[in-house]
Amino acid sequence: MSTDSKESRQIVASLAHRVGNKTDPAHIAEAIVATLQEMDAALTPIIGQQGVVALYRRSLYLCVSTHPHLAGTHERVRTAIDLTELKSVLVNQNSTEACLFGEELLKTFYELLTTLVGPSLTERLLRSVWENSLSGAPAQDTSS
Numbered sequence: 001m002s003t004d005s006k007e008s009r010q011i012v013a014s015l016a017h018r019v020g021n022k023t024d025p026a027h028i029a030e031a032i033v034a035t036l037q038e039m040d041a042a043l044t045p046i047i048g049q050q051g052v053v054a055l056y057r058r059s060l061y062l063c064v065s066t067h068p069h070l071a072g073t074h075e076r077v078r079t080a081i082d083l084t085e086l087k088s089v090l091v092n093q094n095s096t097e098a099c100l101f102g103e104e105l106l107k108t109f110y111e112l113l114t115t116l117v118g119p120s121l122t123e124r125l126l127r128s129v130w131e132n133s134l135s136g137a138p139a140q141d142t143s144s
Helices: 006-019 025-063 084-090 095-117 119-135
Strands: none
Touching: 006 025, 006 095, 006 119, 025 084, 025 095, 025 119, 084 095, 095 119
8 A cells, every 4th residue: 555655755764763773673662652642642633533543443454464463453443542452463573574564554544544634634634743753862772
């Protein structure tokens, strides 16, 4: 579903900035969850909690074809975005897989929202998410 659009590159850059030089799956999962939480916060006042849940469930469902370890995850999301299960699945992946899945999930979510409200409104609604993640300092590795 994803294309190499300006928005897709921005999503990838935002996630990469959040991850920084910490490449363990747990940190990558935290970055993905933080991004989804910010998207939820930005969108809930506009499309409602159920609208955000529907987009999240559909995004998970669409990503299962290339990430079969997530099969069934979307079915357990009912009335709120509970990212605990997603995080537990991601931390059990290798770093590359976790990062690729995060990128795909975020791009898919963005593209689904774009089909509903249009590219201009989607960009305006989620601009703060990308700006917040790109404006702060990247994550630093303090494990030395």
